[in-house]
Amino acid sequence: MTLLALHGVSKSFGALKVTDGITLAVTEGETLGILGPNGAGKTTLFNLISGDARVDAGRVEYAGRDVTRLRPHQRCRAGIGRSYQVPQPFGHMSVFENLVTAACFGGQQAEREAWETAHEVLGQTGLTPHANKPAGGLTLLDRKRLELARALATKPRLLLLDEIAGGLTEPEAAVLVAELKRIKARGVTMIWIEHVVHALLSLADRLFVINFGQQLAEGAPRAVMNDPEVRRVYMGIEA
Numbered sequence: 001m002t003l004l005a006l007h008g009v010s011k012s013f014g015a016l017k018v019t020d021g022i023t024l025a026v027t028e029g030e031t032l033g034i035l036g037p038n039g040a041g042k043t044t045l046f047n048l049i050s051g052d053a054r055v056d057a058g059r060v061e062y063a064g065r066d067v068t069r070l071r072p073h074q075r076c077r078a079g080i081g082r083s084y085q086v087p088q089p090f091g092h093m094s095v096f097e098n099l100v101t102a103a104c105f106g107g108q109q110a111e112r113e114a115w116e117t118a119h120e121v122l123g124q125t126g127l128t129p130h131a132n133k134p135a136g137g138l139t140l141l142d143r144k145r146l147e148l149a150r151a152l153a154t155k156p157r158l159l160l161l162d163e164i165a166g167g168l169t170e171p172e173a174a175v176l177v178a179e180l181k182r183i184k185a186r187g188v189t190m191i192w193i194e195h196v197v198h199a200l201l202s203l204a205d206r207l208f209v210i211n212f213g214q215q216l217a218e219g220a221p222r223a224v225m226n227d228p229e230v231r232r233v234y235m236g237i238e239a
């Protein structure tokens with residue numbers, strides 16, 4: 001079943017067309033990897049899916065429903081959770097409080113359920129030892145984990161991950177990938193923008209490559225990574 005469908009989605013900032021007629025479908029349970037050079041329009045595409053930005057043209061359908069005009073909190077409550085490239089926790093609040101807040105306001109859970117969710121997500125993301133620490137004092141890995149945990153606390157059916165492995169060391173990225181594999185195994189549909197290609201390839205069922213706001217390639221990961229045009233644009237390798 002198709003969980004998310006984009007139909008000819010476009011977005012410009014002034015004269016700059018950042019998303020240019022993207023059409024894309026994501027099946028329930030699938031992990032779609034998104035690749036593209038810096039400034040290709042990947043984060044903007046996430047913003048159009050999550051509602052952080054409005055489309056100029058085209059349609060966003062989620063779970064069989066047109067969500068193009070819904071606001072970000074409405075899309076979140078419908079099951080679209082996301083992490084941001086730059087972690088955005090409430091720095092003065094504890095890790096636990098951040099998760100309860102996400103569960104209450106993003107996931108519309110009553111206080112008791114939100115507490116249970118926060119405990120569960122702490123365990124899933126390895127954050128239990130840091131539950132009572134202020135979020136602002138966490139290491140980069142733990143801030144990334146919290147970013148993931150906050151999205152999970154909203155109980156998403158579709159999870160958008162924006163460069164969640166960026167800036168991590170190899171062993172840290174491996175820890176994060178193991179966590180993402182467990183989330184995938186629970187049936188959560190994921191779209192993951194990532195420049196750490198080997199991490200992405202360890203999870204993605206399919207790749208979608210964007211260049212100048214347009215689809216450059218799409219398909220099975222190995223085939224896409226061997227595509228001469230992808231190698232030229234993304235890796236700078238001439239055939």
Ligand SMILES: Nc1ncnc2c1ncn2[C@@H]1O[C@H](COP(=O)(O)OP(=O)(O)OP(=O)(O)O)[C@@H](O)[C@H]1O
Pocket residue numbers: 013018036037038039040041042043044045085
């Ligand atoms: N709100 C905005 N106003 C003006 N320009 C914007 C805005 N958001 C993004 N842009 C521009 O749109 C282009 C695409 O940005 P976007 O962040 O979507 O790219 P990206 O593919 O995610 O890049 P990166 O890999 O560096 O994160 C860039 O040139 C960026 O400067």
